[in-house]
Amino acid sequence: MILETLSNARGVSGNEAAVRDLILEAVREHIDEHQVDALGNLICLRRARAPKAGGQPTLRERSLRVMVAAHMDEIGLIVTGINGDGTLAFDKVGGIDDRVLPSKQVLVGDGAVPGVIGFPPIHLIPRSERDKAPNMSQAVIDIGAADKSAAEALVKKGDYVSFQATYQVLDEGRLRTVKGKAFDDRAGCAVLVELLQGDYPVDLYGVFTAQEEVGLRGARVAAYRIAPDLALALEGTICADLPKEEGDDTSPVTELGEGPALTFMDASFVPDRRLLDLLIHTARQEGIPYQFKQAVSGGTDSGAIHLAREGVPSATIAVPVRYIHAPVSLLSLNDFDHTVQLVRAALIALQGGMPS
Amino acid sequence: MIDTTELLRQLSQAAGVTGYEDDVRALVREALTPLADEFRTDALGNLIAVQYGEGAEPRPAIMLAAHMDEIGLMVSGFEGSFLRFHTVGGVDLRTLPGQEVTVHGVQPLPGIVASLPPHVLSPEERSKPVPLDKLFIDVGLDAETVRQRVHVGDLITMRRDFLPLAGNYVSGKAFDDRAGIVSLAVCLEMLRGMRHSWDVYAVATTQEEIGLRGATVSAYGLAPDIAIAVDVGFGKQQGVSDSKIVEMDAGPAIAMGPNVHPLMHQRLVATAKRHELKYQTEVIAGASGTDGWAIQVAREGIPTAVLSIPLRYMHTTVETLCTRDIERTGRLMALFIAGLDDAFAADLGLQKGASA
Secondary structure (H helix, E strand, C coil): CHHHHHHHCCCECCCCHHHHHHHHHHHHHHCCEEEECCCCCEEEEECCEECCCCCCCEECCCCCEEEEEEECCECEEEEEEECCCCCEEEEEECCCCHHHCCCEEEEECCCCEEEEECCCCHHHCCHHHHCCCCCCCCCEEECCCCCHHHHHCCCCCCCEEEECCCCEECCCCCCCEEEECCHHHHHHHHHHHHHCCCCCCCEEEEEEECCCCCCCHHHHHHHHHHCCCEEEEEEEEECCCCCCCCCCCCCCCCCCCCCCEECCCCCCCCCCHHHHHHHHHHHHHHCCCCEECCCCCCCCCHHHHCCCCCCCCEEEEEEEEECCCCCCEEEEHHHHHHHHHHHHHHHHHHHHCCCC | CCCHHHHHHHHHHCCCECCCCHHHHHHHHHHHHHHCCEEEECCCCCEEEEECCCCCCCCCEEEEEEECCECEEEEEEEECCEEEEEEECCCCHHHCCCCEEEEECCCEEEEEECCCCHHHCCHHHHCCCCCHHHCCEECCCCHHHHHHHCCCCCEEEECCCCEECCCCEEEECCHHHHHHHHHHHHHHHHHHCCCCCCEEEEEEECCCCCCCHHHHHHHHHHCCCEEEEEEEEEECCCCCCHHHCECCCCCCEEEECCCCCHHHHHHHHHHHHHCCCCCEEEECCCCCCCHHHHHCCCCCCCCEEEEEEEEECCCCCCEEEEHHHHHHHHHHHHHHHHCCCHHHHHHCCCCCCCCC
16 A cells, blocks of 8 residues: 555655655556755656546646645655764754653664654653653664774764654544554645546646645745646644543544545645635545544644745645644544545536636 | 573563453463473462482472562453452553453453543643543443453453664563563573572562562472572663663662572672673662562571663553563573572571472
8 A cells, every 4th residue: 555655754844756656657557747956856747638528538738737736745744953972962843742752663864764753761860850751862772883983884974863653554444544654744745646547637746745744835836836736735744633521622633534634724824715614525526524623723734835926726625633743643444535535526516717 | 492582572561460360370381381390379379380400319499480460450340331450569550541451351461541632621620630530441342242251350451562762772561570581581591501509499479569479488388598589670761760770681689688699699790790691780678578578587587689671661651671681681591590509508597408
C-alpha cells in the first residue's frame, strides 16, 4: 500500500527528495505531465477526461484548473553541530513538543545513520526535577561515535534527522487502524496518489508540496505557478479524542473513524463557502461520513494557496490522525478510504464548473 | 564463540517484566545449555546454571548473579478504547509519551502511549510532565474489542528494536540487566576452556527491579562462599554529573564501598592488572541497588563484589552500551574464577568447602 511506503520514507521539511521520488514512481503512468519546481514541489497534471459511453475517455479542452495539494514533508530534527564527545547537537524542524523527544530512536542524514535521543537515568534525577517537563535544550543525539572525528566520518552538520517508526496494521476489524510515522501528511499524499488514478471533468493539478511544516512555503509558490481556479488541501489533521475528565469540555478536534474532517476555519484561512458546501453536499449525496474539524488551531497549505496571485477559492479535507507531530501516529483506513471517496466525488461534481 | 551482540539482541527483544521472566529464562537456558553441567530453577524462578570445578569435594562455590527482569507497565483499567496502566519498577513517566509498547493481552498487541500534539496544548501544559492519570495506551481497537483481548493485570513491555550504532555500540531496551546475563555466558564459555577448582553457580535472577527478591532467595538456597553481582552502571552521558558516572568502553567498573568485600575488590583489580584487561573502579557509598546488596547479607553473610557494565540512558528504551564492555566483564570474571584457590579462601576466612 502506498501509505505504508510513504510513511516509512524519510522527508523532513527541506529534504523531501526521497518521498518525492517514491510518489513520482507511483503516479508516473497515470499523469500527463509533471515537473519539480525550485522549492522541490512535485506538480503533476492529469488532464480532464470526459467519460464517453462505451469508449475510451477523451481529453477535454478548456477545463477548470483544480489544484489538490498534500505536503510531502514531515516534522523532524536537524543536526546543528558535532560535540567533542561524538554526540550531535540538534534543533527541531517544525512544531514538536519536547516531551515526546526523550528515549527515541532516530535516523540521521541521507545515509540513515541510526542514533538515539537519551535521557538521564531516573536514579540520578532529583525528585523535584521529575515534576518538570524534560529540558531538552541541551539534549543530544547519540550515534555511538567515540569522539568528534568518529562522528564526522558518519554525519555532518546540517543533516536532517527523522524519527524511526515502522508502518503496521493494528486492527483488521472494525476500525482498520494502522500506525506509522508522519501520517501528517503522508496520509494526504497517499490520498492524492489514489486520486491521480481516476478520471475527472477538470484538469487535476496534483501537487505534492514541500516545507508545509515550516510555513506553507511550497504550496505558496506552486499555487502561484499553477494559478488554479480552485484548490483543495489534503491533510492528516489533529485527532485528540483521548479520554477526558468529567467537566473537561476541550474539543477532541476530530474523532477517529468518523470520516474525513472538513475545516470551517483554522489559523491560516477560512475556506471558500461554495467549496465547503460542495463537499458537504457531496458527502451527503454519496452517503460518505464526514465531520468538522472542531478547532481553529493549526494551518494547512490552503492558508498559502488561497492568497496566491489574485486569490484562490480553497478548502481543506483531512484524515483524522492521532499523535501528529510525535514519532508515531495512528489513523483509521476507513477514514482514509472515505477521504478518497469524498474528494473523488467532489472533483466529479465540478463537471458544471465552479459551484455558485 | 558466543556472538555477544546477537545474544544481547535476542534477550533484549524478549519480554520479561519483573515477576514474569519465563520467556527470558527459556532463552537464557538455551544459550547456556552447552556451557552448564546442570540447571536448576527455584521457587521464585531464578535460573541456576552450574559449572562444577575440579577441586576435591567438598568444593567452595562462587555465585555470579545478573537479573533477567526488566521494568515495564501493567494494565490497570479501561477508558473507552484506551488503557490505563501502572508502572512496574522505576519507570520515568517523562520517557513515555510517544513510546511504542506491546500489550501482552490474549495475544501480544502493538500499542502507543498517547500524546497530544502541540497545536492543542497550552504553554502551561507543556511545562509539566504528563501525569500518570493522563497517560493512556492506544492499541487501535474499538472499546468492545479491547475488553475482549486485554484484561486488567496484563503486562506491557516497551517496544523497541535492537539498534546497532557506530563502532561496537548498540542500543535497545532491557540491557539492564540482560547485558549482565550475556557477560555470564561469556564467562562460562571462557571457563570451559580453563581449569577452575571452585564450583560456579551462574544465576539469572528474577525480580531485581522491585527489590532484589530473586537474589535474596537464590543466595540463601545456594549458600555460596563468595559472590559477584553483575549489573549495569551509569555510563558517561550528557546531562549527568561526571562525578556519578563510569566511562564507556573502559571495561567493567569494579565497585568499592560497603557492599563490596575489600579482598574481593583487591583480587578483581589484581586479576584485571595481571591479564591486562581494561577495567575501572567505582565508588558506591551505600546501597548498590544491585543483587549484590541482597546477596551480601544472605545467611551468615557472603563476601561479595559488584561489577558494573557501563550503560547510558538507564531505564529508558534506548539504553546504550559498548559490547566490548560486556566481553571484558565476562573475561574478568572467568580469569578471577580460574585463579580462586585455597589461599584466597583462607584470606577470606572461609573454611574449605564451608558451604557443604
